[in-house]
Amino acid sequence: MSSNSYRVMKFGGSSVGSPRRLRQVIELIGQHARTGPLAVVVSAMGDTTDWLLEAADLATRGELEDALTVVGRIAHLAKTNAAALHPAQSSTLAARVDQLLAPLQRLLHGLSLTRECSPSSKDKVLSFGELVSATLLAELLEASGTQARFRDARHLLVTDDAFGAARVDVPRTRERLQSSSAEWGTTVPVIPGFIASTPDGRTTTLGRNGSDYTAALVAQGLGATEVTVWTDVLGLHTADPDLVSDAYPVPHLSHGEGLELAAVGVRTGLNLVALFA
Numbered sequence: 138m139s140s141n142s143y144r145v146m147k148f149g150g151s152s153v154g155s156p157r158r159l160r161q162v163i164e165l166i167g168q169h170a171r172t173g174p175l176a177v178v179v180s181a182m183g184d185t186t187d188w189l190l191e192a193a194d195l196a197t198r199g200e201l202e203d204a205l206t207v208v209g210r211i212a213h214l215a216k217t218n219a220a221a222l223h224p225a226q227s228s229t230l231a232a233r234v235d236q237l238l239a240p241l242q243r244l245l246h247g248l249s250l251t252r253e254c255s256p257s258s259k260d261k262v263l264s265f266g267e268l269v270s271a272t273l274l275a276e277l278l279e280a281s282g283t284q285a286r287f288r289d290a291r292h293l294l295v296t297d298d299a300f301g302a303a304r305v306d307v308p309r310t311r312e313r314l315q316s317s318s319a320e321w322g323t324t325v326p327v328i329p330g331f332i333a334s335t336p337d338g339r340t341t342t343l344g345r346n347g348s349d350y351t352a353a354l355v356a357q358g359l360g361a362t363e364v365t366v367w368t369d370v371l372g373l374h375t376a377d378p379d380l381v382s383d384a385y386p387v388p389h390l391s392h393g394e395g396l397e398l399a400a401v402g403v404r405t406g407l408n409l410v411a412l413f414a
Contacts, residue, residue, distance in 0.1 A: 142173070142360070143175065143360065143361040144175050145176045145359070146176075147363070148367050150184070150185065151323045152169070152180075152283070153180070154182050154183030154214075155183070160221075162274070163274075163277055163281050163283070170284075170285075170325050174323075176329045176356075178329075178330045178335075179267070179330060180259075180270065181242030181267050182269070185214065185269070189265060192262065193245070196248040197252060211265075212234050215270075219277060220275070221228050230273065233272070233273070233359040234269060238265060240333045244366075259300070260332075260340050263342055264331075264332045265412070266331075267290070267331050267394040268329055268332070278325065278327065280312070285324060285325040285326075285327050286325070290331075290332050291333060291334035291340060291397045293355075294313075294332075294354060295302060295336055296336070298308050298341065300368070303335075303341035303344075305354060307357075310358055313360030315359070318358075330347065330348025330351040331347040331348045332351075333351075349366055
């Protein structure tokens with residue numbers, strides 16, 4: 138593999154959902170960043186996406202106080218994880234979390250007034266999980282000595298306006314990734330998975346578990362030699378192992394098959410490597 142070729146690493150929500158696992162992620166990224174160009178895609182922390190859905194539902198029913206309590210739960214998880222890794226910067230990181238979530242609180246307030254949550258509004262609400270996760274991971278990497286910077290996927294991935302399960306404009310996305318990456322230098326881009334935007338800048342999402350699809354698109358756009366997906370599922374299974382007791386890992390998967398499955402939200406597995414021709 139050429140030292141000038143990008144590799145992409147994607148981390149699922151469970152991988153960044155606790156201080157212990159988040160520390161492992163930071164160490165892993167630091168090790169790989171020293172061996173050549175690396176891009177990172179990350180999901181929302183832990184159960185954040187489910188909590189965001191809960192907050193949107195509560196706000197739409199007019200239960201704003203309860204919705205904001207859920208936002209507090211999201212903030213607590215992010216602050217706790219960040220503080221455990223860098224106690225000296227806990228107050229700065231906590232303030233950063235509050236800053237990131239302030240627009241969400243305003244959005245939920247609006248939903249509570251209108252009692253309506255359009256698909257577009259729901260995508261905006263859901264985007265905050267990945268935005269917080271990717272921003273914090275980039276800052277924690279910097280604090281740990283790895284040059285990294287948050288790169289907003291909404292400036293990189295272009296989709297149509299089918300909110301909730303947007304269809305990606307692959308050629309335009311590739312063009313944006315190639316143009317943007319020319320300015321990244323040796324800094325590791327930390328990109329939020331799952332989210333994108335329409336050509337006119339409206340936030341969209343790629344469907345549940347869309348972060349794997351983000352990683353595949355980033356790898357394709359950067360001409361990466363490989364993308365490694367890290368999660369708590371041991372391989373890509375024949376069915377959801379949480380629902381089907383006798384599901385088992387698929388022993389072999391082609392690049393094309395992996396892209397198709399990621400596009401429809403299939404959960405892929407621990408250290409699963411897809412090679413790009």
